[in-house]
Amino acid sequence: MLDILLSQTVSGLVLGGLYVLIAIGLSIIFGLLGIVNFAHGAFFTLGAYLALTLVGHFGWPAVVLAPVIVGGMGMVAERLLIRRLYDKEPLISLIVTFALALLIEASVRLIYGGIGQPFSPPPFLSGFQVWGPILITNYRVAVLAATAAVLVLLWLFLEKTRFGRILRAGSRDPEMVGLLGINLPQVLTWVFGLGCAISGLAGLLAAPLWTVTPAMATNAIMPAFVVVAIGGLGSFAGAVIAGLLVGVVVALTIQFWPEASGGVMYLFMALMLLLRPRGLLGERWERFE
Amino acid sequence: MTVDKTGLLIPRRKALLGTVGLAVAPLAVPHVARAAEPVKVGLLLAKTGQIAGQTEYLANGSFLALEQRNKMIMGQPAELVWLDEPSPQAATQNMQKLVQEDKVCAVLGGSLSSNALAEEAKAAELKIPFVCDNAAATDITGKNCNRYTFRLNTPVAVQSRMLAPYALSYGKKWYHITASYAFGQDILKTSRELLKAAGGTEVGVDEVPLNTADFSSFILKIRQAKPDVVVGGLSAGDLTTFLKQWNELGMKGKIPFVEIAIGDTDIWGVGPEAANGTFTKLWDAFNAKNTPEEKAFTEAYLKKYGKPPADKAWMGWITARSLFEAIDAAKSTDANKIIEALEAWKMPAGDVSYHYRKFDHQMLVRNLAVSVKDKITDKYNYFDVKATLPQNPADLEKIFGSSEEIGCKMT
Numbered sequence: 173m174l175d176i177l178l179s180q181t182v183s184g185l186v187l188g189g190l191y192v193l194i195a196i197g198l199s200i201i202f203g204l205l206g207i208v209n210f211a212h213g214a215f216f217t218l219g220a221y222l223a224l225t226l227v228g229h230f231g232w233p234a235v236v237l238a239p240v241i242v243g244g245m246g247m248v249a250e251r252l253l254i255r256r257l258y259d260k261e262p263l264i265s266l267i268v269t270f271a272l273a274l275l276i277e278a279s280v281r282l283i284y285g286g287i288g289q290p291f292s293p294p295p296f297l298s299g300f301q302v303w304g305p306i307l308i309t310n311y312r313v314a315v316l317a318a319t320a321a322v323l324v325l326l327w328l329f330l331e332k333t334r335f336g337r338i339l340r341a342g343s344r345d346p347e348m349v350g351l352l353g354i355n356l357p358q359v360l361t362w363v364f365g366l367g368c369a370i371s372g373l374a375g376l377l378a379a380p381l382w383t384v385t386p387a388m389a390t391n392a393i394m395p396a397f398v399v400v401a402i403g404g405l406g407s408f409a410g411a412v413i414a415g416l417l418v419g420v421v422v423a424l425t426i427q428f429w430p431e432a433s434g435g436v437m438y439l440f441m442a443l444m445l446l447l448r449p450r451g452l453l454g455e456r457w458e459r460f461e
Numbered sequence: 462m463t464v465d466k467t468g469l470l471i472p473r474r475k476a477l478l479g480t481v482g483l484a485v486a487p488l489a490v491p492h493v494a495r496a497a498e499p500v501k502v503g504l505l506l507a508k509t510g511q512i513a514g515q516t517e518y519l520a521n522g523s524f525l526a527l528e529q530r531n532k533m534i535m536g537q538p539a540e541l542v543w544l545d546e547p548s549p550q551a552a553t554q555n556m557q558k559l560v561q562e563d564k565v566c567a568v569l570g571g572s573l574s575s576n577a578l579a580e581e582a583k584a585a586e587l588k589i590p591f592v593c594d595n596a597a598a599t600d601i602t603g604k605n606c607n608r609y610t611f612r613l614n615t616p617v618a619v620q621s622r623m624l625a626p627y628a629l630s631y632g633k634k635w636y637h638i639t640a641s642y643a644f645g646q647d648i649l650k651t652s653r654e655l656l657k658a659a660g661g662t663e664v665g666v667d668e669v670p671l672n673t674a675d676f677s678s679f680i681l682k683i684r685q686a687k688p689d690v691v692v693g694g695l696s697a698g699d700l701t702t703f704l705k706q707w708n709e710l711g712m713k714g715k716i717p718f719v720e721i722a723i724g725d726t727d728i729w730g731v732g733p734e735a736a737n738g739t740f741t742k743l744w745d746a747f748n749a750k751n752t753p754e755e756k757a758f759t760e761a762y763l764k765k766y767g768k769p770p771a772d773k774a775w776m777g778w779i780t781a782r783s784l785f786e787a788i789d790a791a792k793s794t795d796a797n798k799i800i801e802a803l804e805a806w807k808m809p810a811g812d813v814s815y816h817y818r819k820f821d822h823q824m825l826v827r828n829l830a831v832s833v834k835d836k837i838t839d840k841y842n843y844f845d846v847k848a849t850l851p852q853n854p855a856d857l858e859k860i861f862g863s864s865e866e867i868g869c870k871m872t
Contacts, residue, residue, distance in 0.1 A: 176685065183677045190675075277509070287514035288701045288730020290840075293709065300711050307681065309709050381709065382674050383701040383730050387510055391674035426667070426678035431641055433678075434670025 175305030180423040186312045188419020189319040190378055194392045195399035195411045197370035203406025204339055204363045207257060210269040212396060213389030214276035215368040218242050219375025220384050221280055224291050232294045239373040246368025250361045281386040293380040315377050322373065323412060339363055398437045402444045404454025414452055500534045500794060502784065503559035504543040505552060505570030505580065511672055511698035514726045515773045516572045519594055522777025523569055525762060526785060534788050546572060549579035556583045566794035567784055574598035574643035581610040590799045594780040597722050598643045602823040606869035611803055611822040613780045617647040619861055620721035620741045623828050623850040625655045627739050631717045632689025633661030638679060639694030641668040648694030648721065664688045673699055676706045693720035701730040708735035725771035733837035741828045744775040747842050752810055769841045779815065812854040821869040825857050
């Protein structure tokens, strides 16, 4: 039994790693901009499709451009649409970002068609490792490693750089940051772009594992919201812990009660919100109180 | 022109007569007015979600069937009105809208079994002919049948009986992995009965929620159970994801995988490196035994869309064609006359003819047993046709089951 638990836990950690990446961008955008971005899953889809296109035309090394391009698209969306929502009530931003998600999905469907696109892991990451009861593919190891590297870099960026300090200060007291002569609107554009780029990266990493279809955001956006809610809105560390926890809980549920594997994360979220309404590491933010 | 003493240019009596004449004119020439109105047929297929890849082809096939008739039915212009079926409830609401607002005379559709089961009940309530082009749940033309519903896809129970000998050829220890909705539950129930009858053992079972993104934990369970064969019951995008990850985790070629009712679009999304398995399906564009009309359809589709038709395109085409020809034969958009014409409709198909049985409105079509090719060189041609089932055309009626066996009581 211990073998089975160990094996499923590792499988759950890989799934959780992807959930973390999807959720972290959502969490950053909410924490710093106060926008609940329903279009986040659509940027995940864009990451997958751009990776598909770049690999097809320029080979695997070109996939690094996919999150960069998605980030750029996110910045354009912020300048044209999102920045008009900062002083509006949350319901407006929900509706507008939901409409943006539908627009992006319809555009992808128009360009690529509705059917799934074949996309396999790169040849240099094919194959798998068997360590006792644990079976893990080389590509999944790479996904875990990439997720860890992105999280460390992101934490360093937010905590140790001047730009990161401006972001954190701006999220708490935008007026004061403005009075200090900092161009906050420009900073917020970069933040939205960063969140979208991370979502695009998650799409790129998920593309060889999941089915690449215009509707693939469905499988990404709901777990992302669940992870953010469990971890605490706007909490970086909370999203990481919650993402991994959700992945492991889903994997273990598959082992013992597969029919419930689709709903277990929602049950987990409901329990968490009952016991701790702000989530695992959610803080009290004056701006949202 | 003379002006009368009232000062009117036209005398009052003549003006009144003229007005009355204008008012009754349409009644005097009803055929002229009707000719201007198009014959409308509803198309109820999902536009988003995991089944949207298949419905795109179903719709393409139906629209092509109409274009091949120069968009005319009964000598009048005709059009397809396409509404979404995002869920069973929304699908029935859209069916009502098609009938009551768009005034369609019949409806094509039913991409998922859960939707189709709800839609066929609504069709009976609205008294509108409904031709189901994709869903395979046994009950649609089984115990839930009604006189307004016709169905193309071979029922799950029949397809499972056709596939069972292939699964048993690998061994009698089966692992079931099926979707936790009508289609998957139907496969699981039937497959268990067939396995029991063959004296086999179920070494594991997983009922998987729709839209599962990661199957690795399920695959680890299958690996631990060491079955002779995995019998699947996953649909559309979920099957694609499963087969991708089955290969990624090194299981391709180690444990055989079989499933009924695969769609070409499901396997195209898997890719040549990962695709594997043995399946049943209704039609294949590359099958040398296709009829001349089907070959002409393939050519027309290729010309219009720049790629060969998936099996779903053929399914959309043949159901639309049956309905359009039935309306033509009925010479009316009256529901009862269309139903009678659909019951009489026939299209030659080699040794047999495609037709709907009168007692359950199920179309009798021979299925294909197909296996993924060892080497795939054409991105649209993944399968080797192993057999046409049943191999003896005389067994076709028998394999679909008698009226007593399937439990259909027309209401």
